[in-house]
Amino acid sequence: MSGRSPATVTMYHTYADKHVIPALGARKLRDLSVEDVDRWLASKTDELGTRSLKLIHGILNRSVKSAMRRDMVKRNVVDLCDIPDGRAGRPSKALALAQALAVLAEAETSGERIRAYIVLSLLIGARTEELRALLWSHVVAYDAEREAWLPVAEAGWDHEEFAIYVWRSVRQKGDTKTVKSRRSLKLPRRCVEALRLLWDVQQTAREKARERWQDTDLVFCTRTGTPVTAHNVRRDFRKVVDAAGLVGKQWSPRELRHSFVSVLSDSGVPIEDISRLVGHSNTVVTETVYRHQIRPVIMQGAAAMDKIFGS
Missing domain, CATH: 1.10.443 (hpI Integrase; Chain A)
Incomplete structure (x- = not known):
């Protein structure tokens, strides 16, 4: 994991030691099947969130790819598996x-x-x-x-x-x-x-x-x-x-950023402008990440038609 911070390396080691190795570490790669990996990921859905499931899938995926480069296995069954949705985490929110x-x-x-x-x-x-x-x-x-x-x-x-x-x-x-x-x-x-x-x-x-x-x-x-x-x-x-x-333990500093988006959206600032201000590559990212903070724009069509044709 060259180029990663020590904290990131430690986190990956922890996930590997706790979730990957105990369940699959003793299996021979040539005997590992798609069904085995699917069952393993499914068994973790009540324990881990979706992000963590993606992380442990990635650990195993990179491990098998490394084995393929060394001719230890002919195909990567992990790459063929879909990652299920995990346990629901705490939803992000914004200050009114x-x-x-x-x-x-x-x-x-x-x-x-x-x-x-x-x-x-x-x-x-x-x-x-x-x-x-x-x-x-x-x-x-x-x-x-x-x-x-x-x-x-x-x-x-x-x-x-x-x-x-x-x-x-x-x-x-x-x-x-x-x-x-x-x-x-x-x-x-x-x-x-x-x-x-x-x-x-x-x-x-x-x-x-x-x-x-x-x-x-x-x-x-x-x-x-x-x-x-x-x-x-x-x-x-x-x-x-x-x-x-408010209850401090229910809020995190990153939710001030969500609040920034919410306040601007409620004030009528276009999503394109908000996207540039928060440093997103496009409005799709803004709408996906901050979908609960963005004021719906579908009202604009109705408002325009009311203005054009009246009631």
């Missing part, structure tokens, strides 16, 4: 507008880091792995005198227009999820204010930490400049959600 306003209001009274994190997630729809990798050099202001976009460290905060370059993520190689995910987004004023406050707090933390400070240039970092973990973000986010009158 009133809930989003309550979370934002509570974030305003919380620490500067989680405040900026929630405001950016909800108002620009960035992925959580994108925000955790965001650099200050990618937070830019438009300098009207020089007619150029410059990092805020150079340009300062006394400008009208600001943007961020969503060019990185915390994935193994630092790339965004897809090529289309690499995008530049203008910042709403509320985001600018949250980032400016976080900048000031971080400069103070840098002075206090002195030689312990690690100059990572990360926007979202610890008191010594080191990267924050997904656990750090989830813990702080759920505290804010609890304080806003």
